[in-house]
Amino acid sequence: MIKVQGLNKWFGDQHVLRDIHLQVAQGEVVVVIGPSGSGKSTLCRCLNRLETAGSGDILIDGVPAPVEGRELAGLRADVGMVFQSFNLFQHKTVLENVMLAPMKVRGDARPEAERTARELLARVGIAEQADKMPAQLSGGQQQRAAIARALAMRPRVMLFDEPTSALDPEMVGEVLDVMTALAADGMTMVVVTHEMGFARRAADRVVFMDDGQIVESAEPNAFFDAPRTDRARDFLAKVLTH
């Protein structure tokens, strides 16, 4: 589904992604973990080209991801993304947030877009919030709305960049529940997160990054119970004691 080959990325002369190779199969849930600054967000943002790669290839279903223009917009329409800071459109209601892209990008008619949007809002458990403005919702509700907005494009892959990091602890669960259900439905997902419980429960594979490199890639139980590298062991020791 996604194939990343020899991806390198520099910010100025800082080498933030070093020769990344990664494959994500159809229906697979890959959780990316690693210390702050290790390049997890950058990798995630390179996958839909919100960040331009320095070198290397990104293939989606065997086709090189387009670099610019309408073709790139077409790629992004098929790759959903959920941000740490929700990024709901502040001037639109929750319902309008979900309807915008299907109407403008897919050309869906309004009644159809509205029906799908309401269904999705119900699916993430915020049907009653449809006509509110984003700022009137709690963080957890906003993030669920953002997930519904991404799903409305019927994406083939969903990218999550620390979707629960900006949330109060009591709201983390409601968002993770939606993501777990999505994973169980067979959605292909790449999830950057610090939620180790979610990784154990929902991931098919855990990818551990450090200093711009993929250091370890393993099935979750194997990774958490017996990390192979010292760096992964150190990292786990730190996060799991908290």
Added chain:
Amino acid sequence: MSAFLDHLPQFWQGLVVTLQLTAASFAGAAVVGLVITALRVSPVRVLRGIGTAYVETFQNLPLLVLLVLAVFGLPEIGVKAGLLETAIVVIALYEAAYLAEALRSGVNAVAAGQGEAARALGLTFSQSLRHVVLPQALRTVIQPIGNIFIALTMNTSLAAAVGVVELTATANRVNLLEAQPIPIFVGAGLAYALIAACAGFVTGRLERRLVMIR
């Protein structure tokens, strides 16, 4: 005061021309200003350069110079256009630079994540500008745009210098007959103030209507 009242129909005619100049050039400035704003925030360096060059040029030339150049220069190169039309186009192009500056500061006030989220959904750059970034940017710069509208209204009086018989030119003409500058120009000034007051009222209303909860 009778010097003013005796010539009421003339003043009315002048006011109508001033309103035409104001409305048409503001509409033109809005369209051109939006295009220049889009250029200035575009990811393409050349387009950004063009936008910046435009703003720099028009902000660094006096409107009166531009008006005189257009009115006397265009016929020289074979372009024939009415005085009023020429003035409208020149004022529109000039004020567009100021509108573009205001709009760009509005765009900068919109969080980067908004445009990113729009593009991540598959909207093209211009779609994300049109449906997500600009509507939010506009809400933050209603007040400055109202001020530009008022400045534009006042600037239309410069068209008098190139022969457009708008409100100020009318006052001048009437004064040549009556030689009573105080009542005549106070009357004309009040008319300008009235337009400005209306603009202030409308922007105040718009600001309250479009206020965005963040």
